[in-house]
Amino acid sequence: MIPELGHFALILTLCLALIQATVPLAGAFRGNLAWMAVGRSTAFGQFVFLLLAFGCLTYAFVTSDFSVAYVAENSNTRLPLIYRISAVWGAHEGSLLLWVTLLGAWSAAVAAFSRSLPPAMVARALAVMGMVSIGFLLFMLLTSNPFERLFPAPPEGRDLNPLLQDPGLAMHPPLLYMGYVGMSVAFSFALSAMIGGKLDAAWARWSRPWTTIAWVFLTLGITLGSWWSYNELGWGGWWFWDPVENASFMPWLAGTALIHSLAVTEKRGAFKNWTVLLALFAFSLSLLGTFLVRSGVLVSVHAFATDPSRGIFILVFLLIVVGSSLAVYAWRAPRIRGGGSFDLLSRESFLLGGNVLLVVIAVLVLLGTLAPLIYDALGWGKISVGFPWFNRMFSIFSPLLFVLLGLAPNSRWKHMDGGQLLRRIWIAGAAALITGLIFGLPFFHGASPLVGLGLALAVWITLANLATLLDRMKHKRSLGALLRQPASYYGMLLAHLGTAVAIVGVTLVSAYSVEKDLRMDPGDSTTLAGYRFEFEGAKPRPGPNYLAQHGIIRVYRGDRQVAVLEPEKRTYLSQTRPMTEAGIDVGFTRDLYASLGEPLSKGAWSMRLYYKPFVRWIWGGGVFIALGGLLAVADRRYRMAVARRTAAAGGGVLKTAGGKA
Amino acid sequence: MTPRRKKRLILVGLLLAGVTTGTALALYSFKQNLMFFYPPSDVVAGKAPAHHAFRLGGLVEKGSLKRRPNGLTVEFDVTDLKKSVHVQYTGILPDLFREGQGIVAKGRLGPGGIFIADEVLAKHDEKYMPPEVAASLKKAHAKGVTTAETQTP
Numbered sequence: 156m157i158p159e160l161g162h163f164a165l166i167l168t169l170c171l172a173l174i175q176a177t178v179p180l181a182g183a184f185r186g187n188l189a190w191m192a193v194g195r196s197t198a199f200g201q202f203v204f205l206l207l208a209f210g211c212l213t214y215a216f217v218t219s220d221f222s223v224a225y226v227a228e229n230s231n232t233r234l235p236l237i238y239r240i241s242a243v244w245g246a247h248e249g250s251l252l253l254w255v256t257l258l259g260a261w262s263a264a265v266a267a268f269s270r271s272l273p274p275a276m277v278a279r280a281l282a283v284m285g286m287v288s289i290g291f292l293l294f295m296l297l298t299s300n301p302f303e304r305l306f307p308a309p310p311e312g313r314d315l316n317p318l319l320q321d322p323g324l325a326m327h328p329p330l331l332y333m334g335y336v337g338m339s340v341a342f343s344f345a346l347s348a349m350i351g352g353k354l355d356a357a358w359a360r361w362s363r364p365w366t367t368i369a370w371v372f373l374t375l376g377i378t379l380g381s382w383w384s385y386n387e388l389g390w391g392g393w394w395f396w397d398p399v400e401n402a403s404f405m406p407w408l409a410g411t412a413l414i415h416s417l418a419v420t421e422k423r424g425a426f427k428n429w430t431v432l433l434a435l436f437a438f439s440l441s442l443l444g445t446f447l448v449r450s451g452v453l454v455s456v457h458a459f460a461t462d463p464s465r466g467i468f469i470l471v472f473l474l475i476v477v478g479s480s481l482a483v484y485a486w487r488a489p490r491i492r493g494g495g496s497f498d499l500l501s502r503e504s505f506l507l508g509g510n511v512l513l514v515v516i517a518v519l520v521l522l523g524t525l526a527p528l529i530y531d532a533l534g535w536g537k538i539s540v541g542f543p544w545f546n547r548m549f550s551i552f553s554p555l556l557f558v559l560l561g562l563a564p565n566s567r568w569k570h571m572d573g574g575q576l577l578r579r580i581w582i583a584g585a586a587a588l589i590t591g592l593i594f595g596l597p598f599f600h601g602a603s604p605l606v607g608l609g610l611a612l613a614v615w616i617t618l619a620n621l622a623t624l625l626d627r628m629k630h631k632r633s634l635g636a637l638l639r640q641p642a643s644y645y646g647m648l649l650a651h652l653g654t655a656v657a658i659v660g661v662t663l664v665s666a667y668s669v670e671k672d673l674r675m676d677p678g679d680s681t682t683l684a685g686y687r688f689e690f691e692g693a694k695p696r697p698g699p700n701y702l703a704q705h706g707i708i709r710v711y712r713g714d715r716q717v718a719v720l721e722p723e724k725r726t727y728l729s730q731t732r733p734m735t736e737a738g739i740d741v742g743f744t745r746d747l748y749a750s751l752g753e754p755l756s757k758g759a760w761s762m763r764l765y766y767k768p769f770v771r772w773i774w775g776g777g778v779f780i781a782l783g784g785l786l787a788v789a790d791r792r793y794r795m796a797v798a799r800r801t802a803a804a805g806g807g808v809l810k811t812a813g814g815k816a
Numbered sequence: 817m818t819p820r821r822k823k824r825l826i827l828v829g830l831l832l833a834g835v836t837t838g839t840a841l842a843l844y845s846f847k848q849n850l851m852f853f854y855p856p857s858d859v860v861a862g863k864a865p866a867h868h869a870f871r872l873g874g875l876v877e878k879g880s881l882k883r884r885p886n887g888l889t890v891e892f893d894v895t896d897l898k899k900s901v902h903v904q905y906t907g908i909l910p911d912l913f914r915e916g917q918g919i920v921a922k923g924r925l926g927p928g929g930i931f932i933a934d935e936v937l938a939k940h941d942e943k944y945m946p947p948e949v950a951a952s953l954k955k956a957h958a959k960g961v962t963t964a965e966t967q968t969p
Binding site for chain 1: 823826827831834835838839841842845846849850851852853871883886887888906907908909911912
């Protein structure tokens with residue numbers, strides 16, 4: 156009964172979405188306030204019914220209702236409760252439900268917090284979100300219904316993919332989807348503003364915090380995904396340029412460009428065309444990401460759906476979304492007026508340069524990701540694009556971006572005097588140059604040009620951004636002055652410093668990781684990067700829903716024991732596949748990492764040992780970047796602006812919404 | 817030309833030049849980093865590149881897996897049910913590697929037609945068969961090669 160209730164809730168949501176996509180839009184064209192207000196009610200209604208549907212599916216998982224096919228395929232009575240809940244989005248159907256539910260949440264949030272905006276603007280934006288919702292609901296109801304029943308119901312389920320039984324992956328999809336779906340807000344508002352013909356500072360100011368929040372979620376999702384693959388895949392890598400990683404990285408790149416370009420549009424009124432285009436791209440790339448992951452067209456760890464009708468549905472949907480939004484752009488772009496002019500040396504041109512570089516990187520990643528599809532479709536053979544290509548492309552273009560990361564915050568809007576810029580940044584530049592020379596030239600063992608470049612860039616970004624703090628404090632150096640700087644400024648500072656931290660991590664882990672594959676008998680020891688690894692042997696140890704071979708490796712530095720690594724090889728009872736669980740000793744400056752390969756003769760194991768210097772810095776940097784985004788959103792001026800405008804608008808706006816909030 | 821226009825032109829010129837050089841570089845390097853996929857039949861027929869890395873995919877032939885003592889070197893045959901290629905690999909095999917399973921190996925041809933792999937991939941789903949492997953098996957199948965071993969992927 157409960158699953159049918161969930162199914163019914165989805166159908167009702169679809170009806171509401173149909174209303175939301177049409178009535179407010181018509182209202183906006185005809186100037187009918189009552190029709191426009193419908194959008195708010197349907198947005199809340201959709202969210203409520205989606206929550207209901209999501210609750211029903213969760214209930215089916217928690218109670219192990221195997222008469223629901225999706226539950227039977229992805230759960231098991233022995234699965235721990237926490238993973239029974241995360242299994243809701245562990246595969247195709249449920250993750251779509253999560254997608255739509257989050258879209259409902261974002262729409263409801265837009266409906267609730269947009270009272271200070273002109274009603275027509277909100278009505279059009281909600282209508283666009285309603286259209287996106289229709290697409291995904293139809294997709295779910297027609298091709299991938301999570302509530303489909305299975306007769307007769309099996310006594311036991313197939314269990315959740317063991318790879319997904321990890322706290323990191325339980326949280327990874329919701330975060331990533333919050334980011335993907337959140338980009339739909341910027342998308343809807345860009346379309347709405349374009350249709351209304353009013354791309355003004357108010358639009359940019361209003362879009363900024365929403366885009367930043369979505370981008371924060373995307374950042375956290377990507378960071379967590381990277382950490383998860385390091386932990387779970389058992390080969391110590393943190394980024395593989397896997398199509399699915401690329402699928403989340405491309406919207407992130409476009410989103411990063413977008414939040415910077417929105418800043419210019421808000422402050423200076425420039426780049427309007429470009430900002431709108433980026434908003435369209437960021438969301439289109441999010442959809443493309445969903446398409447790549449869900450359709451199974453690409454070979455990947457994550458690709459679960461291999462039903463061609465699903466792939467075609469998303470492809471058609473994607474074409475409609477991209478096509479129609481570009482059509483609106485083509486129709487309206489000629490009317491968009493350019494903003495203030497700026498000089499060659501100015502914050503605008505540095506931000507523009509950064510934007511172009513981000514887009515170039517996104518396009519290259521797109522090329523590398525789609526090339527196998529294109530080659531296959533044209534009958535040129537089956538190819539894959541090598542990991543080194545992505546690395547090389549990234550290391551050619553990203554350093555230029557990082558140079559701009561130090562220049563832009565030190566420049567003024569509109570016009571920057573060259574001498575003044577030089578005075579502000581020369582210390583950072585000199586320090587970076589010295590760092591680069593020390594680590595780049597062969598003064599000591601292990602120095603390499605790439606290490607020099609990476610560390611120099613990190614020093615440059617750090618010092619150049621800190622220089623802006625000094626500049627802001629030049630009139631009054633006191634704690635008070637430090638505290639009076641706006642939160643958004645500190646957000647920028649933190650995010651930029653986070654980038655430097657991540658660069659240090661990436662550089663050092665790429666240059667100085669040590670890896671060893673070897674055979675170890677119980678009692679054997681081996682030395683790696685100054686640490687002695689001693690294998691005690693592996694013994695069987697049962698888990699809740701698996702049986703593990705539990706290995707113990709003691710690690711010594713000199714005579715002192717510094718860590719005990721406990722890697723496991725697990726065999727899940729419900730399926731025959733084995734799973735590697737790495738044993739990791741976490742450290743600020745290095746990780747020690749061991750994973751078991753296969754049992755060889757007489758208690759010996761093939762084994763993989765790693766020394767990973769500064770690998771934590773990569774994710775630490777990601778977290779800093781995300782925190783920077785949060786700090787920027789927390790800035791007082793957004794809240795003050797909202798409060799002021801709501802007060803000015805009076806109760807009238809609230810009344811039309813009928814007290815729905 | 818006003819000074820403002822001149823500055824704009826310089827900016828646009830700089831951007832264009834940068835993007836063009838970048839793209840040219842990217843495309844040139846792209847061609848060199850492409851890795852083609854070949855089934856064993858093509859490798860035996862000499863269609864695979866002799867001096868360039870490629871990917872080989874197929875099923876691990878039953879009973880062909882041999883492990884050398886005191887090391888991590890393994891040898892096995894990869895087949896598309898028509899022809900098979902001998903593969904040598906030193907390192908840790910993926911969790912899902914087993915005889916009869918579809919795999920993809922990256923590497924290059926060594927002396928004597930042996931494929932020296934530096935990476936072996938088996939996918940993280942036991943029902944899963946890498947699409948290229950499935951497609952090449954289907955092709956072999958269509959040409960009238962049938963064995964009991966062809967389980968539906």
